[in-house]
Amino acid sequence: MPTPTTVSTCSPQTEHGKHVFEIFGYSQHRNMGLEQVITSGTFSIGGHDWALLFYPDGYSNREEICIFLKHLSHAEVRASCELRMVDQTTGQPSFFRKTGMTWFNPCCYIQCSGLRMNRREFEASVYLRNDHLTIECIVTVRRSRVSTTQFVNKIEAPPSSGITEQLAKLLEAEENADVTFSVGGETIGAHKILLAVRSPVFRAELFGPMKESKVTIEDMQPAVFRALLHFIYTDSLPDVDQNDARESNSDLIWHLLVAADRYAVDRLKSLCESILCKNLDVETLPTTLALAYQHNCDKLKDICLEFISSSSVMDALMATDGYKDLKTTCPSALIDMFEKTLRSVHTKNCSVY
CATH class of the missing domain: 1.25.40 (Serine Threonine Protein Phosphatase 5, Tetratricopeptide repeat)
Incomplete structure (x- = not known):
């Protein structure tokens, strides 16, 4: 009889998160006193709670302003942080302090990881406008993830065959298509049931009283309609750089936003808004x-x-x-x-x- 063998694995796990802390009425917080602090709302990253500490009159020197990250959870964690001040004229962060991975003990913060700036220089800088400043903090938490113990001698199930890839191929091949669309002189085949499940407008058009099998699409480019169908089938955009809405991409995203609104594909509409917002x-x-x-x-x-x-x-x-x-x-x-x-x-x- 073979000896049972068990195995477990350990792999690094990294989680990132960003918190934005806006402070209004800065001048009214002045003269609170040395080591007097304004604390942000608590935010959670990597399963741990954190807060930003802002000292308008300094932590150890009254001539500077200080910003620290505080770890609030009752278990130590290995993490790094990047503290940034936002330029109020451009909306972009520029002045920052970044630390490497270090251990944060329960309910404490590390003074050397703070961001410090001469108060007079700060008050004359682009980081303070209309008595308002914005602090951004990016936290990266790194943990070791250990799997549960398993028997080596076991039957492995095959990996997922990738249903979205199969649906994309089904759309591309137009196999067993039961509706055709005429778009800008091109004919595109699709499947009624998939369109009806994903769009109430298509459902009414294809399964309503008229029950259309041949539909002419007005005021839409073929490339845009194909991208709309690709999203309906796969819940993803075709090969589009979602971090670049300029030039040819911007034109496609603008038209996709219109198409998504027209056919009530709400998630695609929100995705287009998000891409345009970033760029x-x-x-x-x-x-x-x-x-x-x-x-x-x-x-x-x-x-x-x-x-x-x-x-x-x-x-x-x-x-x-x-x-x-x-x-x-x-x-x-x-x-x-x-x-x-x-x-x-x-x-x-x-x-x-």
Whole structure:
């Protein structure tokens, strides 16, 4: 009889997370006293609780401001952190302090991992505007993951065959397609039941009173419709760089947002909003803002308006062709944009006094 053999494995596990701590009314927190602290809300990363500590009058020196990361959980953990100050004129973090992996003991923080800055230099810097500052903290937690003990002599189940890949191939081959779409002169085959499950608009169109089997799609490019079908079948975008919405990608994402709204594919619509939000700049903003208004993307609209009011982009924006189109296609966006900018300027002027 063979001797039973068991095995366990150990592998590193890394988790990342970011917390943003915004402080308003900085001047009113001044003169709290040395070692007096403002503590952020508790946030959880890697199964541990953390908080940011801000000392407006310094931790050991009244001539500086200090920021520390504090570990709140009752078990030690190996982690690294990156503390960053956000440039209030660009919205981008630039001044930072990064530490290597170190052990955080229960309910303590390591002073050398803090971010320190001369208070006079800080108060004259781009990190403080309108009595407001923003701190970003990225925490990386590294743990050892040990598997459960298992018998070596066992029957392994085969790995997943990848149903999304199979569905993508089914769409590409148009095998057993029972509906055809005419899009921009091209004919595209698909499967009614999959479309109906994923889109209430397709469900009504394909299984309603008309029960269409041949459908003509107006006002949509074939590439956009194929990308829409690819998402419906696989719950993922085709080969698109989701971190780059510029040039050809931006055009596809804009059109996909319109298509997703048209066919009530809500997750695709949210995904398009997320991609456009990450890649806002002066060139993409006019079209993105207009689409946000036209297709009820409230969060994307607010982010666009906030980008305009918090960045020195107004002059550059007004020089673009997109801005000229925006005046015609979405005048309400311009009204909100100017109101937001004026409020920002008024708040800044009031803070001076």
